[in-house]
Amino acid sequence: MAAPWRGRNAPGGRVTEVSRTLSEIRATCTKAARGAGCDWGMAEEAGLAARILESHDLPGVHVLARLLSEGASCAACRGAGSACGLRALAALSDRLPFLDGAPRRGPVRAPLLLAAPVILLAREQGAAYTLTWEGAVLRCTPGGVSAEGAIDAPIATCVTLEPAPGSPAEPRTPDWRSRRVAARDWDRLERLAARTLVPETEASRARGAGPADAAAD
C-alpha cells in the first residue's frame, strides 16, 4: 500500500499524532460539525466525508478540523454564500451524477471535502472522475484515489470536476484500519463535539440512563 499522504502545509517539526479508528473519526467529526453549528444533516455529511477521505489516506480530519475551527458558523456561512467546503460538498453531492454546473464557481474553503461524494460516485458508477483546483489533482476511481499537490489547501479559487476514463497508475485503495491523525486536530474536534453534550446535574445523574448500581443484585 502507498505511504500515507503528508501535506506540504503540515507544520514543521514533529507533529504529535494519535491513532483513531474510522468509526471514531466519523462519529467525532459528525459531532464536531454539529458543535460548530451545522445542522445534523450537514454534520452527517461532514462525518462521512472525513471517514471516506481518511480511509483513502487523505487528510480529512485535518481539513475538517481546520475548517470548523475557523470560527464562521453555519449561519454566518449561509449569509456569505457557499464558500464553505461542507456547503459545497452538499451542493455537489446533490447534483451528481450530473456534472453540469457542478461544483459552483467561486472560492471554496476546505476543497478536499468535495472529493468525498466524488469517491462515492466513482464507486457507485464504476467510473472515474478528476477533481482539480490550483496546485492539486485528485483522481477518483472505483479502485481507489490518487492525489497530488496541495490537496489540503485551506481554500481553492476554482474547483473543477470532470469524467476521467482510464485508471491512475497507483491508486490508494481504501482500507478499514485506524489512522494516525494530528493530536491538535483531534483535540479541536473533540472540543467542538463537547458542545453537543449536556452538562450533568444532580437530578439528571439520579434519573440516569438506566441500570442502577447493583447493590440489590
Add this chain to the structure above:
Amino acid sequence: MSALRPPDQVMRLARMGASHPTRLSFMRVLLRGLKRGGWRAERTEWAVDETGVGHAVYRVRGQGQCYSLVAFAHDLPDHLRSDRVIAEAWDTTFALMDGEPEAADIERLAGNVPKQEAGRVSDRELVLSRANRSGRLWEHVVARLAEGLQPDPARIDEVGYLMRTTAVYGSGKFGAADHDAVVGRALMDGPFRVEMLAVWLIRAFVADLAEHMAAVRGGDRAARLDPDLRRALGIGNATGLGMAPFLVNHPDLLHNWIAARETAIARVRALGHAPPEAKDAFASALAMAREAASGWRSGDPVQAAAWDALCRDLARLSDHVAGGALAGPNPWDALLRWSEAALSLEGQEICAALILEPHGTLVDDLAETMGADELSGFRIDGAMRLDALSKLLRDGFGWALEADFAQADAQARFWYVSEAKLEPRLGERHAEPGAELEQPLDIARAAVALHAALDGHDPQATVADFLLVRPEHRRTVRRVQRLARAPYREIRDNLLAADMRPVDMLRCKLAFFGATNFDPRSDRWLRITMYRGAPYPDELHERPEDAWLHHGGAATLRAAE
C-alpha cells in the same frame, strides 16, 4: 411467497417491544455456523490465582480463522460494583482478538482492557467487554461447589446467570477494529457475529472462574458444575438507553434485520401444508416456549402483565394446535391470522417466531442478508422532484403526520448525551434544561416539519434546489428518500412522546441478538439473559444442533430426565 407483513404493522414500537428471538437471531446463527463449520475451541491459558485475579485465554479456530478471548479477572470491592456506563472497575474485563496473543499482547491488553473506555485497544482487537457478578447467585454457586454440592436449580433459575456484561463494544470503538475488518470472513461477516462470539466465550470463562474459586475454597472436596446446570446458566446483560439510538442511527441494518425475519415468516406462510415432522417440531418448540415463559418474571408492571397474557396466549395456542389447527391447507398462514385475532402482541410475535423453528432449510439462508453496506445510498438524490418526495413522505411517515406536535405530550421528551462518560439520556423537555442540545431522534417531528416546508414549493422543483434554500431539512430528506427502497427502516412511532417506552427499542434489538428472559426494570433499562441453554465450547459438537431457543430452566431438567 405471501406478502410480507407491512411496516405500518411491524414497525410500531409496541410490537417491536414484544419481539422474540428466532432462528435468525445472531447467537443462533453463530452457533449453527460454528458447529457446521467444524470450529474448535480450547482454553489455552489459565493464569488466575487463588484470590481470583489473573487472566485466561480461550481460542477458537475454524474456516481459516483464529480468535482469542483474553479474559481478565479482578478483585473488585463490592461497593465499586456498578452496571452504569460511568463505572470504572469491574469483576472481569475482556478483549476478543484476531489470532493468538503473545506475551507482549497480554501485557499490552492488561494495561488497557481493565480500564475499558479509559484505555485503548488496537486493530487486532475486535471486541471489548466487561462483566460483573450477580451478587445473588455467584456466592451461592461457589459455596455449594466448594462443599462438593451442586447449586440449587431454583436459585439458578431465579437469576439465570453468574455474571452480566454491562457493555460489549465492537466496530471501531476505543481503538478496536472497524466492522469492515470482518468483511469477507466466513461466518464472522455478519451483524454482531464477533460480539456474540465474545459473549459465548465469556460465558465459558465465567463458569470456569466459578469452578476455580470453588476449588480454591474447597480443595479436593470441590465439585465442578453439573453439565445440565452449567448449560442453564446464561450470561446476563443490563441494557440501558445507550443502546436505544442504535436502531435510529443504523436504519439500513434495522431494515435488513426486519426484512429477513418478515421474509422468513412469509416463506413459511406460503407453504400449502404441514407435514408431520413440521407439526412435531412446532409442537416441541411451543412446549419449550411455554415452559420457559412460565418462568419469565418482571418487576415492571407493564411487562409483568404482558408475561401473564403471554402465558395465557401460549396455553390457547397449544389448545388451538392440539385441536388440529395445522391440519388444513396453508396451515401456518391460518395460524398467524388466528393469532392476530386471538392473542396479545407478545403472543402474536412468539407465534410468528415459533413457526420458523421447523423450517430451517427454508429460511436459514436469510441470515446472510442481515448485514448492510451503510455507505451505499447515503448520497441524497438531488434530481428527485418535490412531488415525488412528498409522496414518499406521506407513504412512509403518514403515521407521523397524524400526531399533533403542538401538544405538550407529543414533544414531552428529548434525547441527549450527557457530559458524564458520554452517557445517552432521556430528558423531560418541560422540566429539565438541555433540549436545545437534543440528539436527532425526533424523526416524526422532523417529518412533520418537512411536510409543512414542502407546502408552497413548486412540486416540480428538485430536491437539490429545495435543500439549497432549506438546508435544515437535509437529514429528513435523506431518510425519506431511503424509505422507498427500505420500508422497514423507520420506527413508526414518535420517539419524543410522553408515553414512549425506550425498552421497546432495546427489546427489538436484543431479540435479534437472541436474548431471552427480558426483564425491564424501568421504562428505560432491562435485564436479559444470553445463551441460556446453549452448549458450551467444549460440548458444541456433542450437543444437538440449535435445540436451545427457549430453555425451561434448571429446575425443569431433572423433571425431564
